[in-house]
Amino acid sequence: METDIISNLALGFSTAVSPINLFYCFIGVLVGTLIGVLPGIGPVAAVAMLLPLTFNLDAVGAIIMLSGIYYGTQYGGSTTAILVNLPGESASVVTCMDGYAMARQGRAGPALAIAAIGSFFAGTVGTILVALVGPPLAEIALKFGAPEYFSLMVMALIAAAVLAHGGMLKTICMIVLGLLVGIVGTDVNSGMSRFTFGASGLADGLSFVVVAMGLFGFAEILSNLQDKADTASRDILNQKITGLMPTAKDMKDSFGAILRGTAIGAFFGTLPGGGPTISAFSAYAVEKKLAKNPENFGKGDIRGVAAPESANNSAVQCAFITTLTLGIPHGATMALLLGALTIQGIAPGPQVMTQRPDLFWGLIASMWIGNAMLVILNLPLVGLWIKLLKVPYRFLYPAIMVFMAIGVYSVNNLDLDIYMTILFGVLGYIFMKLKCEPAPLILAFVLGPLMEENLRRALLISRGDPTVFITRPISAAFLVATALLLAFMIVPSFRKKREEAVAESAVL
Template sequence: MDLIAPIRLGLETALSLSNLFYCLSGVFVGTLIGVLPGLGPTATIAMLLPLTFGLPSDSALIMLAGIYYGSQYGGSTTAILLNLPGEAASVVTVLDGYKMARAGKAGAALSAAAIASFVAGTLATILIALFAPPLADVALSFGPAEYFSLMVFGLVAAIVLARGSLLHAFGMVILGLLLGLLGTDTNSGVARFTFDLPELADGISFVIVAMGIFGLGEILRNLESETGEDVTISKVTSLLLTREEWKRIVAPILRGTALGSALGILPGSGSILGSFAAYSLEKKVSKHGSEFGQGAIEGVAAPEAANNAGAQTSFIPMLTLGIPSNPVMALMIGAMIMQGIQPGPGVISEQPALFWGLIASMWVGNLFLIILNLPLIGLWVRLLRVPYPLLYPVILSFCAIGVFSLNGSTFDLFLMPIFALLGYVLVKLGCEPAPLLLGYIIGPMMEEYLRRALLLARGDATVFVTSPVSAVMLGLALVTLIFVLLPAIRRKRDEALQEEV
């Protein structure tokens, strides 16, 4: 496969002055939200979606992608210096990173995290360039039945890998599917679930749902848990690693990258699962296993490599199949749709500059991260001294302006707090909102492919099992669901969830 010409096209796109600016802006904002606890990439991207309306499609996606993988990097800074993970994927980094900082090795821990993130991000970008085009070629041969079954499998995997009760996750997916059906039926022209409100004839904007549940909902949860505690900053000395420390992190970085890359493709929180799995693996195979939990540098390098690799390979199913593997990828698909781009395998052939430009920008963005962030560690930590009650009015105003700018509708402004309250209540009930967003994105596409398949088959529903690919996808979905419902598996899953809580 000839990659020279596509990569050259990608570099030309990514290295334009405007896209360099948006890439730098994305990774800067991503690092900032990774540093600030409570404000994750999902909420931030949801709030920034309205700003992308006037941008070129490649610039918009490059900036949003930079926010995502930049946040994975930023979460490690406060995890190491303050024992406070800015991102869920950085929870494992706390175990050894903070112990290193307390022992006067904060600089070495930060350098190990930065190096692991850069190497993992670079290798994961290469994997995307190698495997995404062949996967897209395979997907182009899919028909409506195959796509429908693929989406069923994706939703089942999202249910299985979601944190919390399986029943709750299933309910969230169903609620998301129902919300996605709201509006005018494209085939019959009949209004559905609109309660005779003309404002709902076109459905509810994806931005309103995402910004309400993840943006304002996050504000409500943060205000409730705000403690107002002051932070104690560990002193950062030399950022240079010794020869022994270099030797100790090379293998963990490579193993963490491989594990995180594989898990990142799966639906669910791949970067979070990857960091936990990489830490567990290193603890078993390392010659310094007894040091884990006491300040082992491998305990910083491996999970940081895994969560950054997982964050980037999660783009593979989104770019090639149009299937979001996590809430951030669902937001990316929403951004593509708003830009007039149909997600799926046709992106590579129809929008090659966008596809390869996005991939090339990931390497550029990782380079920006390592050059930009180590000198700014002091700035990031100072931002943590800003009380959250001073930040949330700014965030709230930004959300309101963004939603109103969509259609200039006050009705949309009333909808946003309703979804914020819904998101808050769901979390209080132990329901993870992420599967809802996945169901909301995939629902309309599932319905369309279901109808097309039945139309082509003249109403014969057996088309979903007579097609080999479709039958395999449905079979995998069924086996996955049965496997996770086995008593022994459910018991282990519940124990793991209790430990995480």
């Protein structure tokens, strides 16, 4: 068994390190990073745009290059999240919270560096996992039916409540609002449209890019521009930039966060319905719970960047497990990668591993090489990105807005999406004024429709019997964990009050 894996990996590396494949991998990562830093253009748009480029390559080259583009865009998305509060894709919403706060304190360098380092570590672990236990893991993932997914998502959503550093009531309001926004579109079960107001552009629901670009990017620009006299504060340039690389203390702080983030990402990434977004949110929530000083989160804590970035990347890596071994795509980007394979005449599925071992293991090896290239490429680029921030804001913000509009439009080629982004921008500005965190809204927006779909599917299969959620063991375990999580959230506030009371009585 072990010798198998070694010989398989040897085959993989010998495929991946051929000069031409290394070249494709490099081009993919480079192009991906460059496109990923354009606001609004996430992995789905980038892979869709560049897919035709690979039609004339051989299968191994094509899939290696596309995977490179995928990693590259994902990392590029984190770069803009940290620098200008623009999440490139759903998983980087979490990175925005502490990453952008760090950038405002002049610590964009360490934030970008730790994101690259954490991602590389997680990518390495993910690659090893895929090689060692990929196929058996995929079998376990198939055990997840509708009840399991529903309970898992309830847990994730409850965990989201600890994300916000505002009040509990505001967080719950934002979650509910996110669930409502997520309802827009065609109902999977009945095929009825909900809240589309007759606009066919809303039939498939609001796209993540529209909501995120509006609430984060557009709202940020509005709030930066609101006060004419206060020109100084919006130029991050005026903040003293304290070092490009993380300090020894930063590394020490992030170490545990990277390890835990990687593990969480690997777990969620393997599930076909899980994915990078839940991983990133969960990793962040776990770090905040474990931290001795949770009040620092959201104000530029490096762990708040390290954990979600690692989780995100290890999830992406593990997403290849089900995509390759079962031919089941993991969201839109993976579906595109499978499409690319099909164009090459390879039917994705269990037989890829046996029929095309060069492709399978070559891709696994190139995942690792791609991650290594990302670090090599991006650590020197950190300095360059920081310089970008020195561009005066009056030049920077129109450019960001133009790219945002292009990015939003490119997702569906719909002008309606641009207007919706503006709408969410105004909404985001109002939230900012009301001190309501948009992150829980986004998580609910992403998870809500999935939760509803799985709840209704579970009840459809059980013919309306709700006990299915507690009689299926995996589902029951998630619900128990959710109950514990809720208890932990409530108990500390009790304890604090009691301590206060004790302290007061001591004074008396």
